Amino acid sequence: MENKKEHSIQTILNNEGVARLIFGNPPTNSMSIVLLEELALTIQKLGEQEEVRIIILQSEGDRTFCSGADFTELMAIDDEESGRIFFSGFAKVINACRKSPKIILGRIQGKAVGGGVGLAAATDYCFATQFAAIKLSELSIGIIPAVIEPAVERKVGLSSFSILALKATEFFSADWAKEKGLYMDVFETATEMDEAILSLARRLSKYNPEGLKELKRILWKNTDHWEELLLERAEISGKLVLSNFTKETLQAFKAKNG
Known part of the structure; x- marks a missing residue:
């Protein structure tokens, strides 16, 4: 296994109740099982803290938001x-x-690739730069975007999800993602995006916390069954990743990329 900087998660809370949750796993912010566990736990803990009003989910670096599942760990399953x-x-x-x-x-x-698209879809309001193209590459390696499908389809609809899932080797532009409803705003630069994010976060942080909580509940209506559904989907992916097709494809990818 190649040597690389360990994954990281940090939270930065300002005096207005805006918490930045920053995850990293160089070089492409891929998701390992430990990082996923820690990220889920951190989101939960921030939600329980009264002083936290708004959460900003972001990753380290300036090139890739998240490349999806860690290929090394996929190969080890x-x-x-x-x-x-x-x-x-x-x-x-x-x-x-x-x-x-x-x-x-x-x-x-x-x-954002694979699970990275799922992370974007799981937020309540998503900002992006023009460089934030998306791709669901799962089918090209023999699995499917089963776990993230409910979150992505909830934002873009079944037709657009089908396009992403079936055209598994193609990137779709940030503007396409905005048109379909995954991104709400797209900016030319990260600086412009950050200004807009902070502006909205500050406004929201001043609103009634109970009102925001009730709005959040409404925004996620009809999803109470996801606790079981997503775990059922995880079983599907867990079986598919063991296929000869997937094993051979991942080995070929490793050989090609060193």
């Missing part, structure tokens, strides 16, 4: 149970966002 556990990590993060009483703003500075 050798039975259905470990596969289920790995993909359940994405389920836990999405459900943590869904159940949090706080409004979560997404900051997507660069490309």
